[in-house]
Amino acid sequence: MKISFPHMGHSHIAFKWLVENLGHECIVPPEPSKKTLDLGVRYSPEFACIPFKMLMGTYLEVAEQGAEVILTSGGCGPCRAGYYWVMHQYLLEEMGQDLKVIAFEPPLCDIKDFWKKLRWIRKTGGVSWKHFAQVMKITWEKIKAIDDVEIYSHEIRPYEIKKGDTTRALTRALDDLDKAEKIDQIMEARNAGIRRLDEVLCDKLRNPLKIGIIGEIYVVLEPAANHYLQIMLGEMGVQTHRSIYLSGYTRESAITNGGDAIYQIARPYLDEVCIGGHGVNSIGETILYSQHGFDGVVQLAPFSCIPEIVAKSIIPSVSRDFNIPVLTLFIDEQTGKAGVQTRLEAFVDLLEMRRQSNEKATRLVV
Amino acid sequence: MKKAYLGVDVGSVSTNLVLLDDNGTVLTGKYLRTSGKPIATVQQGLYSIGQEMDKELEIVGAGATGSARYLIGMIIGADIIKNEITAHAVAGSNVARGVKTIIEIGGQDSKIIIMRNGVVTDFAMNTVCAAGTGSFLDQQASRLCIPIEDFGEYALKAKNPVRIAGRCAVFAESDMIHKQQLGYNSEDIIAGLCEALVRNYMNNVGKGKEILAPVLFQGGVAANQGLVTAFNKLLGMEVTVPPNYDVMGAIGAALLAKAWSAKRGQTKFKGFNIQEISFKTTSFECKGCSNACEVVQFFENGELLARWGDRCGKWEMQAV
Numbered sequence: 005m006k007i008s009f010p011h012m013g014h015s016h017i018a019f020k021w022l023v024e025n026l027g028h029e030c031i032v033p034p035e036p037s038k039k040t041l042d043l044g045v046r047y048s049p050e051f052a053c054i055p056f057k058m059l060m061g062t063y064l065e066v067a068e069q070g071a072e073v074i075l076t077s078g079g080c081g082p083c084r085a086g087y088y089w090v091m092h093q094y095l096l097e098e099m100g101q102d103l104k105v106i107a108f109e110p111p112l113c114d115i116k117d118f119w120k121k122l123r124w125i126r127k128t129g130g131v132s133w134k135h136f137a138q139v140m141k142i143t144w145e146k147i148k149a150i151d152d153v154e155i156y157s158h159e160i161r162p163y164e165i166k167k168g169d170t171t172r173a174l175t176r177a178l179d180d181l182d183k184a185e186k187i188d189q190i191m192e193a194r195n196a197g198i199r200r201l202d203e204v205l206c207d208k209l210r211n212p213l214k215i216g217i218i219g220e221i222y223v224v225l226e227p228a229a230n231h232y233l234q235i236m237l238g239e240m241g242v243q244t245h246r247s248i249y250l251s252g253y254t255r256e257s258a259i260t261n262g263g264d265a266i267y268q269i270a271r272p273y274l275d276e277v278c279i280g281g282h283g284v285n286s287i288g289e290t291i292l293y294s295q296h297g298f299d300g301v302v303q304l305a306p307f308s309c310i311p312e313i314v315a316k317s318i319i320p321s322v323s324r325d326f327n328i329p330v331l332t333l334f335i336d337e338q339t340g341k342a343g344v345q346t347r348l349e350a351f352v353d354l355l356e357m358r359r360q361s362n363e364k365a366t367r368l369v370v
Numbered sequence: 371m372k373k374a375y376l377g378v379d380v381g382s383v384s385t386n387l388v389l390l391d392d393n394g395t396v397l398t399g400k401y402l403r404t405s406g407k408p409i410a411t412v413q414q415g416l417y418s419i420g421q422e423m424d425k426e427l428e429i430v431g432a433g434a435t436g437s438a439r440y441l442i443g444m445i446i447g448a449d450i451i452k453n454e455i456t457a458h459a460v461a462g463s464n465v466a467r468g469v470k471t472i473i474e475i476g477g478q479d480s481k482i483i484i485m486r487n488g489v490v491t492d493f494a495m496n497t498v499c500a501a502g503t504g505s506f507l508d509q510q511a512s513r514l515c516i517p518i519e520d521f522g523e524y525a526l527k528a529k530n531p532v533r534i535a536g537r538c539a540v541f542a543e544s545d546m547i548h549k550q551q552l553g554y555n556s557e558d559i560i561a562g563l564c565e566a567l568v569r570n571y572m573n574n575v576g577k578g579k580e581i582l583a584p585v586l587f588q589g590g591v592a593a594n595q596g597l598v599t600a601f602n603k604l605l606g607m608e609v610t611v612p613p614n615y616d617v618m619g620a621i622g623a624a625l626l627a628k629a630w631s632a633k634r635g636q637t638k639f640k641g642f643n644i645q646e647i648s649f650k651t652t653s654f655e656c657k658g659c660s661n662a663c664e665v666v667q668f669f670e671n672g673e674l675l676a677r678w679g680d681r682c683g684k685w686e687m688q689a690v
Contacts, residue, residue: 034660168683232681320578329492342437347495350455354490361489 008066018146027129053306055222078107082280149194161238162212216293219304283311294326307336377624380438383477420642431631433623457622475591525596528561536566
């Protein structure tokens, strides 16, 4: 089978390895580009959100390269993204594309369905359960290693002296991880990657601002969807941390179906209903970032995303109570990079001025 | 020689240039139409400021802002390049100490800036809709065959403003045409339009923001008395239009240049006679990988000065 999947940040490195080692051929999805978006917008309903459109474009691109099966995630929350794979399947059929979409629902929603789909992949690939388990384990290690080096790159970038050095070091580190086959090789590649990043020429005297990034999973995880926000902020001299990393997400959300802690934290602000998506997380994480001493928070949301709209209308009171500025950016196919850049620059100025005036105030108290 | 500071704000509709003296007083202010040619407009504007300027003055700092800030910064040799939100906040708090809210409506964008104790604490900028900005008003004025300068006066003469849907520029326009066809007079329609635009602004940009007095209203659209009245009515408080409301962005850039020059020394400003220099930008699509980045090249007198737009950094060569 020629299998492909949605492009999300650097995760394709791990998923490619997974698909190939389960006895299938992998069609690696290209990084979403203008072409992807054009294709997606053309064949999607107008009021679908940007993740739908970008995935639509990606599926059409991989179909052109001969993909037969798409593996993706489902979802059982009130967020409509859980139903996107069904829509995608319909649209692909309508266009006459011979492409089957297989979506994994969170195991706790429908364990039988989950199991059935896993078995199908294993059987068509012709591997044993033992081999299957082994491959899953290594994939998981790869995902964690990829996240480790990426997280570290966002810490290092604001210190770099020559713009772009960190990003180049990260690219090389990811190439090494791509080649790693066994667990010890993955560990080695991960450590080598961290070392590469340590070798980037840095000005350690800088005191970068810290911004947390929250919002809907796809636009947070896929840099091509958010105008490479973390790189942009990093090059403006800001350390960034995002609330969602695939290793964290799959651990907390897909397996235990919980993330209970974050619901607890958000409870004083939202206790009524489950609003789906990452709406509640956005509220809880704003509080967490404030408690961890971050200077500000950027909320990323696809245009028309209900969970994030609900969160956005609650966030001003969170922001006031916890004294942390929040900038919300809605993303759709029309959002120009210049507009995002202007807002981010202004937000960074705001945080910088705030910090200076706070420092002055503390000096006066002392 | 007396010291002076130059601020340039190049936006979608207007290009503004100001000279400030050492006390932050405006010596000259120019409001020009960009007309889609930012480079030529700035070259001409600078030249004419240079002609009129007191020969005793010496420019010791230059700042650029507006949507063309990076391009213009390179052309004039700006010492500091800042986004327009910060520039407007700096200028606003300089004219009115203790200002708590700044409403700024320009050619194609509108912003709200919330300030407390002289520090920006929150801001917003219109995202999905340009209703209520200068370009839209311009269009509607020409549709009604009324010079834009008289637009406000008409609004003030209205007795019963018509209610016009202000949710979106296109709907507002068709609703307005509908009201015209029904025979309402121009004054009431214009006043209704002003109110619709203010409502739209408050729902879009001002949503969830704590608006406290004193409120400053700046940007080219503040010339419109009809909108000022509509804001007063809706907010239930007096909004102040500062004297140089139309060039506040440029004033902010000049003030930032002043702060810069207090800290550091030599200005990079190229002088007022940049008219003879030819500036050119070209672009091409890089074929190196699937990203297909659009790379922009900037030439001064045929010499390559900067390149930007590529993600991998293969072509990049940033001036500044």
